Amino acid sequence: MIQTYNSTLLDNAVAELAKLPGIGSKTALRLALHLLRRDVEEVTSLANAITIMRNNINYCKTCHNISEHEECKICSDRRRDKSIVCVVENIKDVIAIESTGEHRGVYHVLGGLISPLDAIGPSDLEIESLVNRIANENISEVILALSPTMEGDTTGFYIFRRLADTGIKISILARGVSVGNDLEYTDELTLGRSIHNRIPFSDTINC
Amino acid sequence: MIQTYNSTLLDNAVAELAKLPGIGSKTALRLALHLLRRDVEEVTSLANAITIMRNNINYCKTCHNISEHEECKICSDRRRDKSIVCVVENIKDVIAIESTGEHRGVYHVLGGLISPLDAIGPSDLEIESLVNRIANENISEVILALSPTMEGDTTGFYIFRRLADTGIKISILARGVSVGNDLEYTDELTLGRSIHNRIPFSDTINC
Numbered sequence: 001m002i003q004t005y006n007s008t009l010l011d012n013a014v015a016e017l018a019k020l021p022g023i024g025s026k027t028a029l030r031l032a033l034h035l036l037r038r039d040v041e042e043v044t045s046l047a048n049a050i051t052i053m054r055n056n057i058n059y060c061k062t063c064h065n066i067s068e069h070e071e072c073k074i075c076s077d078r079r080r081d082k083s084i085v086c087v088v089e090n091i092k093d094v095i096a097i098e099s100t101g102e103h104r105g106v107y108h109v110l111g112g113l114i115s116p117l118d119a120i121g122p123s124d125l126e127i128e129s130l131v132n133r134i135a136n137e138n139i140s141e142v143i144l145a146l147s148p149t150m151e152g153d154t155t156g157f158y159i160f161r162r163l164a165d166t167g168i169k170i171s172i173l174a175r176g177v178s179v180g181n182d183l184e185y186t187d188e189l190t191l192g193r194s195i196h197n198r199i200p201f202s203d204t205i206n207c
Numbered sequence: 208m209i210q211t212y213n214s215t216l217l218d219n220a221v222a223e224l225a226k227l228p229g230i231g232s233k234t235a236l237r238l239a240l241h242l243l244r245r246d247v248e249e250v251t252s253l254a255n256a257i258t259i260m261r262n263n264i265n266y267c268k269t270c271h272n273i274s275e276h277e278e279c280k281i282c283s284d285r286r287r288d289k290s291i292v293c294v295v296e297n298i299k300d301v302i303a304i305e306s307t308g309e310h311r312g313v314y315h316v317l318g319g320l321i322s323p324l325d326a327i328g329p330s331d332l333e334i335e336s337l338v339n340r341i342a343n344e345n346i347s348e349v350i351l352a353l354s355p356t357m358e359g360d361t362t363g364f365y366i367f368r369r370l371a372d373t374g375i376k377i378s379i380l381a382r383g384v385s386v387g388n389d390l391e392y393t394d395e396l397t398l399g400r401s402i403h404n405r406i407p408f409s410d411t412i413n414c
Binding site: 006007008009010012013015016017019020021022027029030031032033034035036038040042043044045046047048049050051052053054055056057066067068073090091092095 | 214215216217219220222223224226227228229234236237238239240241242243245247249250251252253254255256257258259260261262263264272273274275279280281297298299301302
């Protein structure tokens with residue numbers, strides 16, 4: 001804790017702000033001095049917003065997305081297709097996929113990925129509840145929308161193995177060149193896969 | 208305000224966090240989701256630290272530095288030389304200069320710089336109180352430690368003119384090449400000034 005600001009109150013605020021991810025002590029000081037210049041009401045409303053959020057947000061009992069009620073807005077939306085479940089790592093991925101508007105089904109938030117290095121195993125994630133959902137609900141397809149990383153692939157493979165007996169359709173996100181990216185800067189693994197998984201040109205016309 | 212997070216509580220927290228300087232809506236979302244994963248106590252202690260700071264910090268009646276009492280720690284420190292006043296733009300500059308350990312005098316925080324473009328004139332700053340301080344206290348030197356920018360130079364020149372009659376010693380920070388910087392990357396104005404204001408080599412040996 002840096003203590004050169006002539007005020008323990010400022011020191012405390014800086015120390016607390018510096019605990020936030022990506023915020024070092026210099027940025028924390030800048031934020032604290034900014035807050036000092038704001039109206040008391042503004043600072044109070046920030047403080048209230050974060051405490052009220054922390055104290056009142058719950059998790060959806062079905063998909064483990066954030067929710068203010070027992071069931072989240074997506075699960076309780078009657079227009080969503082409950083038979084297609086998109087499996088994601090965390091809430092940020094739900095937001096990212098929702099922003100594309102391409103998924104009209106529901107979600108299942110794992111709460112992380114299998115990562116032996118971080119001592120995160122399958123039992124630490126919401127995989128058992130996914131298996132139960134598939135056993136009890138009328139689900140026709142599971143989309144594994146996990147990051148194309150070692151952890152994402154491991155988790156995807158584990159889920160694939162767990163669901164193999166169910167005969168359910170399991171798909172993963174297409175891997176290929178990014179829209180708008182220069183081809184010469186695409187890594188060879190991605191480029192290789194995008195040649196291997198090439199799609200008929202006629203498919204792109206309907207998009 | 209972005210409203211795609213399925214929770215007005217999260218939306219509110221993101222909107223409040225995004226008001227902080229340098230924090231866009233994506234970073235605000237990351238911070239909000241980070242806070243969601245923390246313990247209630249941690250979030251409460253952050254919220255309390257900023258509100259308590261905002262509600263209880265005052266400004267020193269002498270130098271306008273932040274303070275928890277009538278007079279700040281620097282002004283009330285008997286070891287500081289009250290006859291040398293270092294004039295700075297804001298509290299951050301006090302912290303920066305304090306961290307060098309080179310100034311054993313006191314400060315005067317202007318609260319900004321003269322900037323006609325931003326409609327900040329001399330009367331918006333603590334210049335009148337500086338003139339009063341010099342009239343009433345036993346001050347021998349004023350160090351204008353202002354940024355070497357248009358606004359800093361304008362403010363410095365204004366203060367210089369206001370204090371010209373007092374016959375007080377007025378100095379500014381030395382301008383020259385930065386310690387540790389490659390000479391070839393120094394801009395020509397700075398390099399030119401550092402040649403013009405060259406110092407005897409013997410002076411550097413005592414440093």
